[in-house]
Amino acid sequence: MERRLNGEACAFCCYGCCIAFQVKIGRHEEWEAAWLLIQLGVGGFLSMNIMMFSLLLYSDAFIGVDAGVLPWVHLLLWIFATPAVVMLGGPYLREMWLNGIQGRVTSSALIVLGVAAAYLYSAFAVFEGSTHVYFDTAVMVLMLFTVGRYLEAVGRARAARDLEPLLAAESEGATVVDGAAEIRRPVREVSAGMLVRVRPGERIPVDGVVVEGESNTDEAVITGESRQVTKGAGSKVIAGSINIDGPLLIQSSGDGTATRWARICRSVREALGRRSPTQRLADRVVGVSVPLVLALGGLTIVYWAQSLPFDRALLIGLSVLVVACPCAVGLAAPMATSLGIGRLARHGCLVRDPGVLETLARVRLLAFDKTGTLTAGKARLVGVDCEEVCIDEVLARAAGLERLSEHGLGWAIAAAAAQRGITPLVTRDVRTVPGRGIRGSAEGRPVAAGNGRLMNDLGWPLPPSLTERARSLEASGHSVVYVGWGEQVHALLSLDDSPLPEAQAAIADLRERGLDSTLLTGDLAQAAERIAALVGIKDVQAGLSPEAKRLALDRLRHDYGSVAMVGDGLNDGPVLAAADVGIAVGSATDLARETAALVLPADGLWMLPWIVDVARAVRRTILTNLMWAFGYNLVALTFAAFGLLQPILAAAVMAGSSILVVVNSLRLERLPDPVPALIPEQRSGAEVERARHTVGASVMAGSAVERS
Amino acid sequence: MTYYLVIFAAGFAGSFHCIGMCGGFACGLGRDQRGGGATVARHLLYNTGRLTTYCFLGGLAGALGQVICTTQGSMATPLLNGSLDIAQRILAIVAGLLMIGMALQFFGLLQVFHRLALGFGGSTFAMSLRSLLTARSSAAPLAFGVFNGFLPCPLVYAFAAQAASTAGAVPGFLVMASFGLGTFPAMLMVGGVGRILGPAWRRRGVRLAGGFILLLGLITLGRGLLPSDAHIGHAWLGGLPA
Numbered sequence: 041m042e043r044r045l046n047g048e049a050c051a052f053c054c055y056g057c058c059i060a061f062q063v064k065i066g067r068h069e070e071w072e073a074a075w076l077l078i079q080l081g082v083g084g085f086l087s088m089n090i091m092m093f094s095l096l097l098y099s100d101a102f103i104g105v106d107a108g109v110l111p112w113v114h115l116l117l118w119i120f121a122t123p124a125v126v127m128l129g130g131p132y133l134r135e136m137w138l139n140g141i142q143g144r145v146t147s148s149a150l151i152v153l154g155v156a157a158a159y160l161y162s163a164f165a166v167f168e169g170s171t172h173v174y175f176d177t178a179v180m181v182l183m184l185f186t187v188g189r190y191l192e193a194v195g196r197a198r199a200a201r202d203l204e205p206l207l208a209a210e211s212e213g214a215t216v217v218d219g220a221a222e223i224r225r226p227v228r229e230v231s232a233g234m235l236v237r238v239r240p241g242e243r244i245p246v247d248g249v250v251v252e253g254e255s256n257t258d259e260a261v262i263t264g265e266s267r268q269v270t271k272g273a274g275s276k277v278i279a280g281s282i283n284i285d286g287p288l289l290i291q292s293s294g295d296g297t298a299t300r301w302a303r304i305c306r307s308v309r310e311a312l313g314r315r316s317p318t319q320r321l322a323d324r325v326v327g328v329s330v331p332l333v334l335a336l337g338g339l340t341i342v343y344w345a346q347s348l349p350f351d352r353a354l355l356i357g358l359s360v361l362v363v364a365c366p367c368a369v370g371l372a373a374p375m376a377t378s379l380g381i382g383r384l385a386r387h388g389c390l391v392r393d394p395g396v397l398e399t400l401a402r403v404r405l406l407a408f409d410k411t412g413t414l415t416a417g418k419a420r421l422v423g424v425d426c427e428e429v430c431i432d433e434v435l436a437r438a439a440g441l442e443r444l445s446e447h448g449l450g451w452a453i454a455a456a457a458a459q460r461g462i463t464p465l466v467t468r469d470v471r472t473v474p475g476r477g478i479r480g481s482a483e484g485r486p487v488a489a490g491n492g493r494l495m496n497d498l499g500w501p502l503p504p505s506l507t508e509r510a511r512s513l514e515a516s517g518h519s520v521v522y523v524g525w526g527e528q529v530h531a532l533l534s535l536d537d538s539p540l541p542e543a544q545a546a547i548a549d550l551r552e553r554g555l556d557s558t559l560l561t562g563d564l565a566q567a568a569e570r571i572a573a574l575v576g577i578k579d580v581q582a583g584l585s586p587e588a589k590r591l592a593l594d595r596l597r598h599d600y601g602s603v604a605m606v607g608d609g610l611n612d613g614p615v616l617a618a619a620d621v622g623i624a625v626g627s628a629t630d631l632a633r634e635t636a637a638l639v640l641p642a643d644g645l646w647m648l649p650w651i652v653d654v655a656r657a658v659r660r661t662i663l664t665n666l667m668w669a670f671g672y673n674l675v676a677l678t679f680a681a682f683g684l685l686q687p688i689l690a691a692a693v694m695a696g697s698s699i700l701v702v703v704n705s706l707r708l709e710r711l712p713d714p715v716p717a718l719i720p721e722q723r724s725g726a727e728v729e730r731a732r733h734t735v736g737a738s739v740m741a742g743s744a745v746e747r748s
Numbered sequence: 749m750t751y752y753l754v755i756f757a758a759g760f761a762g763s764f765h766c767i768g769m770c771g772g773f774a775c776g777l778g779r780d781q782r783g784g785g786a787t788v789a790r791h792l793l794y795n796t797g798r799l800t801t802y803c804f805l806g807g808l809a810g811a812l813g814q815v816i817c818t819t820q821g822s823m824a825t826p827l828l829n830g831s832l833d834i835a836q837r838i839l840a841i842v843a844g845l846l847m848i849g850m851a852l853q854f855f856g857l858l859q860v861f862h863r864l865a866l867g868f869g870g871s872t873f874a875m876s877l878r879s880l881l882t883a884r885s886s887a888a889p890l891a892f893g894v895f896n897g898f899l900p901c902p903l904v905y906a907f908a909a910q911a912a913s914t915a916g917a918v919p920g921f922l923v924m925a926s927f928g929l930g931t932f933p934a935m936l937m938v939g940g941v942g943r944i945l946g947p948a949w950r951r952r953g954v955r956l957a958g959g960f961i962l963l964l965g966l967i968t969l970g971r972g973l974l975p976s977d978a979h980i981g982h983a984w985l986g987g988l989p990a
Contacts, residue, residue: 096917
């Protein structure tokens, strides 16, 4: 047979050889896993011997055996069973004790009591000379539960596999270069200015600038985009990204604990430690069911003891305890949730609250903030309308003023002028007029750029052709800047904030999944409606203060049940916190990040439909897991209570049930990766296209008016 | 007794195949730093673990065969009188054919059993065992042997089938015990206790093992097909103890 191992085709005589090879070449060394395996192996050795002697006892070979031999076989069984019970039962006893001193009765109590009853009864029987011993039951129940737990642990390890390298690299540290020496230090001890060496394949531990070397890096965990970015001397690198193929020497630009990656790691750790509502519910059910099952076990023994010998009744009671162990119920939600969290984290989506995935799966409406969420949050100059002057002159005067401005619109104008290669006119006595605009003087004449009120204050008239144009531009939601000099308004600059290229596709994909979208914004109605129309949102509520947004969200929640809010701005903090699921997206502010339950990477809007898919798959998995676990427990409990299920069989099926839950959850790993509606290359192409279109539009608009 | 000696011999011949397959594990366990005595103890523990698993599987397979035969016998009126009922004959035919198939595979003629074993998910198992090989605890080789015994292997399948055909926990146990003990010398030899045989000798050993398995398979098949009066298994090997 041939198998591919580490990318190479290897030939083996059989599957056993193949496994043998994998074991030999592996470098995986984990003492804890080994110790558990040793326990399992030695426990297996003892329990298999017990089973064999028991099989011999049951076998017809021993029918009619000399009664004198039986006590010796029983003694031998006791000798094998005692260390097995101590070794395999120890962890359960410890668990029961630790929970017991906190006043909690958990599933470990069921196992310990069941096994202790079988073992003690049998030990008593050995020394009393009785004919029936149940060491095989006691030991095999423990063995099967331990095997089940081991397989659960393997499943959990696979669930955490996505997070393991991420979290391990953070705790591993950074190689700090100090003169000729290279010292390994914890990431938290790296401060600004230190030189850090990052070898190929390592994760970059701190934010910084490349001083030496060139390499490709993968920034997926931060940006969500799995594409390689080439970094050379002078390039900025982000902590958490992976250095792929060349050594890099980096100068740290800040504290190791203050990086976004460190925050992600902290949040993921916290999220994994918390419990989702379903988990809490399952815990409560388990907490209530265990004492009930103990009582039921006791009642079963009492009931059957009236018609059967005591050891038979005890065995039926033991089956009840073993079969009712709610391991699968306890595992149903955390297994699926941690797989979901790991899956999202691998693509840079940070889950701060494990319950969020279950809630998101139920959501029927997503409310979006506009600026910075659906749009880039940066104004762009999209048109110049002028009368009897050329566009270049308008832009030179406007840029002369605006390059000193601190207003977003001003920056956009200065940037557009620079993009067209226009030199700003030297402007003196520049001062801003709050809420109005900016003014100064150039070439000995006053010059001003601002809104209509500034022009009114200055008493500069607006030509009739531009008045009409200004009205239509404002009606269509554009921001309009009037530019005037020589005591007259000469031009109108129209600016707007375009929707992100991926927004429309994301909204359409969400609609395909049956999710409605609405726009809640503090911006003007016209601007909001224009953006909403462009991205495909019908329902718009504009001009909302943060408080009004919260009230609007409450109303929506009343109509739709659970509502998710997607936002980024400082003013989105309260509404993100108030929503059932707060999703911070884009270059979200710290407040938005702190209040949101789910944080998407920068430019991560396109991932929203995929996240909804993952959340729904997680919820579906949890529900099927719970249905299976509860259903199984109820059916099996009934069989056991009627004496129709042997304890060993009960343990086997119980362990099998847990494994089924693990296997069902692991199906989440097969979910496809997110596919951007626009892949990065296409997206950058689309941005270029949009920029070209923007400049073209301004020239066309300007020329049209010039000609008139 | 002769029957179990044949199985022991088959196990011994088959262990040349084990050198190629499980020998890697034995080498992986290696020598003990504390000296020769400790090394022998280490490898004896490993092989004892392996043997325990084989015996367990044998007992289990035998018991299963017994359950099948008893159930069949109790449900249907026996069609044939004599020592073997119809279910045991069917079991013997199935086991015999399985063993003949395995034997052919040892001669390089039939590869279907390798493909059958392929479906078994074992990478997790392998990952887990890896950590045991490096553990320093004295109990680790024993644990390792126990797990090693469960690895899918055509030889183990063949003798487990033979054990099932005996239709009794005790003879099943004894079949696998004989087989397991037969593999002891070669496995101790490669495990740092002795010297490793060259590939040519291993090939000859594998052929010899194939011969033994073929012989046992034919005998088992004969037990199922031939009238009980002409039963070669009983006549030639002294019968089964069951």
